[in-house]
Amino acid sequence: MPLENLLLVSGRLAFGAAGLLAGLRLAAQVRAGGAWSIHRLAAAAILVGGTGLALIPLGQALGGGLASALLVGGGDVAMRAGLIALGVFTWRVFRPEGPLSLLLLIGSAAFQIGAMLWDWAAQPSWAAYDDTLASAHAVQLSIAVPFLWSGIETALEASRSRRRAALGLADRAAVRQFRVWTVAMTSFVGICVLAIVAGEAAAAGWTRSAALATAARGALYFLITACAWDGLLSRRREHQHSPAR
Secondary structure, three states, rough: HHHHHHHHHHHHHHHHHHHHHHHHHHHHHHHOOOOOHHHHHHHHHHHHHHHHHHHHHHHHHHOOOOOHHHHHEEEEEEEEHHHHHHHHHHHHHHOOOOOOHHHHHHHHHHHHHHHHHHHHHHOOOOOOOOOOOOHHHHHHHHHHHHHHHHHHHHHHHHHHHHHHHHHOOOHHHHHHHHHHHHHHHHHHHHHHHHHHHHHHHHHHOHHHHHHHHHHHHHHHHHHHHHHHHHHHHHHHHHHHHOOOO
């Protein structure tokens, strides 16, 4: 396997592992009697989306057949479920009122499902993914939409929280969490854009440019994994320093 592809697969698996850990912590909190909340929907989105993302390269590695189709197809569906959950989280937290945000949520979900079905019909096989196809580009654009929306909303909230924190009206730790989330969402958008760049470069015969874009995608996955770990550790620190009840 080329080095750039190995970096990309490793980054995906690292993010999948972080998502699995976040999901296990979420399940433990629910079993302990904690109520579901809209904020935990974000953790569920990371779990489902990250697990789906990790299943896709595992299925492709099988080289075809029923098991490969089940893993890749299941990973695709799980990833879309996580993205839709992310959209619901963004809508409920930042824009719960007004029809425009609801239409954006519905349109984003429809775009993701439609692009996925188009790509399933266009791809040559479950094991050999052709990222030069128009359907592959549509998939990347559909994936980028909820990340871009969440990143914009979080960046705006980070700016507002920073001004409040300067006046002593907000927690600086919350400002930092908003910034980390913004970095993660922006990195996901970058991954989607770089996937299109890599596909177009490969189609044009620019192998070095395609390899660099693919390697950059892998590096961004590791950056997102670091953001996820930071979020998990920050929640643990908050729990350790919270007053006993």
